Amino acid sequence: MENNLILKNISKHISLSDAETSYFLSLLKEKKIQKKELIVKHQQTCKHINFVVTGILRAFYLDASGKESTIMFAVSDWWITDMYCFINEKPAMLNIEALEESLVLQLSKDHLDELYSKVPKFERFFRIMMQNAYIREQLRTIENLSLPAEERYYNFLNKYPLAAERVTQKQIASYLGITPEFLSIIKTNRQKTNYS
Amino acid sequence: MENNLILKNISKHISLSDAETSYFLSLLKEKKIQKKELIVKHQQTCKHINFVVTGILRAFYLDASGKESTIMFAVSDWWITDMYCFINEKPAMLNIEALEESLVLQLSKDHLDELYSKVPKFERFFRIMMQNAYIREQLRTIENLSLPAEERYYNFLNKYPLAAERVTQKQIASYLGITPEFLSIIKTNRQKTNYS
DNA sequence: CGTCTATTTGAATGTACTCAAAAGCGGTGG
DNA sequence: CCACCGCTTTTGAGTACATTCAAATAGACG
Numbered sequence: 128m129e130n131n132l133i134l135k136n137i138s139k140h141i142s143l144s145d146a147e148t149s150y151f152l153s154l155l156k157e158k159k160i161q162k163k164e165l166i167v168k169h170q171q172t173c174k175h176i177n178f179v180v181t182g183i184l185r186a187f188y189l190d191a192s193g194k195e196s197t198i199m200f201a202v203s204d205w206w207i208t209d210m211y212c213f214i215n216e217k218p219a220m221l222n223i224e225a226l227e228e229s230l231v232l233q234l235s236k237d238h239l240d241e242l243y244s245k246v247p248k249f250e251r252f253f254r255i256m257m258q259n260a261y262i263r264e265q266l267r268t269i270e271n272l273s274l275p276a277e278e279r280y281y282n283f284l285n286k287y288p289l290a291a292e293r294v295t296q297k298q299i300a301s302y303l304g305i306t307p308e309f310l311s312i313i314k315t316n317r318q319k320t321n322y323s
Numbered sequence: 324m325e326n327n328l329i330l331k332n333i334s335k336h337i338s339l340s341d342a343e344t345s346y347f348l349s350l351l352k353e354k355k356i357q358k359k360e361l362i363v364k365h366q367q368t369c370k371h372i373n374f375v376v377t378g379i380l381r382a383f384y385l386d387a388s389g390k391e392s393t394i395m396f397a398v399s400d401w402w403i404t405d406m407y408c409f410i411n412e413k414p415a416m417l418n419i420e421a422l423e424e425s426l427v428l429q430l431s432k433d434h435l436d437e438l439y440s441k442v443p444k445f446e447r448f449f450r451i452m453m454q455n456a457y458i459r460e461q462l463r464t465i466e467n468l469s470l471p472a473e474e475r476y477y478n479f480l481n482k483y484p485l486a487a488e489r490v491t492q493k494q495i496a497s498y499l500g501i502t503p504e505f506l507s508i509i510k511t512n513r514q515k516t517n518y519s
Numbered sequence: 520c521g522t523c524t525a526t527t528t529g530a531a532t533g534t535a536c537t538c539a540a541a542a543g544c545g546g547t548g549g
Numbered sequence: 550c551c552a553c554c555g556c557t558t559t560t561g562a563g564t565a566c567a568t569t570c571a572a573a574t575a576g577a578c579g
Binding site: 188190194196198210211214243247248250251253254257258260261262264265266267268269271272273301304 | 384386390392394406407410439443444446447449450453454456457458460461462463464465467468469497500
């Protein structure tokens with residue numbers, strides 16, 4: 128049953144009564160996403176926060192020149208949305224696509240606001256979630272500033288092994304901020320024997 | 324009176340009764356910090372979250388080779404700490420120093436936990452604060468991945484004009500992830516007339 | 520005034536990119 | 550079932566962005 132996973136995720140930080148549990152579940156909408164389908168599109172509205180039950184999603188920024196920058200991958204048990212646009216109800220900055228056929232549970236902004244007022248302990252849950260997201264993002268900034276591409280690559284493999292084995296090298300390169308060509312060189316380690 | 328500033332900051336997101344206000348204020352500790360003094364030191368405990376009343380602070384990571392990476396600057400009306408270590412009660416990863424003589428209001432982890440249980444709407448306040456911090460950090464990641472150093476520099480000047488005019492170029496360079504020498508070149512724009 | 524650190528400048532180098540072409544791989548239709 | 554198409558990955562040559570190291574200059578502060 129797919130609801131077990133999200134309830135277990137919630138219970139890491141707060142405890143719900145049976146009534147609260149069923150109320151919370153009533154706010155969720157199941158959505159099946161086909162491979163390559165976008166659930167958030169740049170410039171369009173982003174009304175939901177998504178909990179991944181199965182599959183894998185990717186959030187990425189697309190600049191004017193067509194270059195993609197991958198912001199995050201989300202596998203089973205992760206939450207994903209374009210947070211800026213979800214919170215501020217602005218057009219989306221990011222795109223979010225399914226890399227495989229996926230199943231997500233969607234919570235709309237309106238339902239979330241209702242949830243905060245009816246079950247205030249969800250403020251705590253999302254406070255902790257945002258805290259963790261902030262800390263993760265800050266650690267990524269430190270890595271981006273202080274480490275060369277090769278070390279960032281190995282760190283990525285260690286931190287996100289589940290994502291790493293299911294995405295293409297081009298996508299990993301765009302997460303690391305390098306070109307696919309250069310990631311290919313890193314992998315074969317040819318740069319160490321450059322001019323022998 | 325320095326408490327007005329923090330109360331105004333809090334009131335952006337939640338409303339407090341008089342009793343809650345005075346209880347909240349009773350948990351704060353004023354601390355004056357001399358220029359160049361560290362309030363958080365790598366490997367030591369980080370017990371407080373700090374609200375800047377006056378002055379300017381800088382959080383930075385120092386790697387094994389001695390290279391500094393500036394994580395954030397905090398001016399008046401900003402909050403700053405080593406969030407990972409504050410939340411998880413681990414030894415600090417970062418250093419936080421005053422760049423000028425500064426006055427901060429400190430809230431300890433124990434007091435914050437007490438505050439969450441006695442005045443639960445502070446969960447909401449910090450949820451929103453963490454949300455904003457996460458979004459800011461994510462935008463920075465996008466810039467780091469997609470923009471060259473020169474554009475990141477101009478974006479920094481636009482976003483943080485108050486910090487930019489009060490810190491050294493070396494510190495700005497370490498925020499951008501480049502060397503001070505290269506920032507110097509960017510500023511004079513000599514790279515545009517490189518080989519005339 | 521002297522000392523210490525920040526900033527500028529330059530030369531040589533390294534890291535990562537662009538563009539182009541070839542090889543590999545996966546899916547689809549005949 | 551295999552041939553072909555499109556996309557990813559690899560490889561290489563040439564180039565650009567950014568670094569290192571060193572030295573000169575400029576600023577800040579006691």
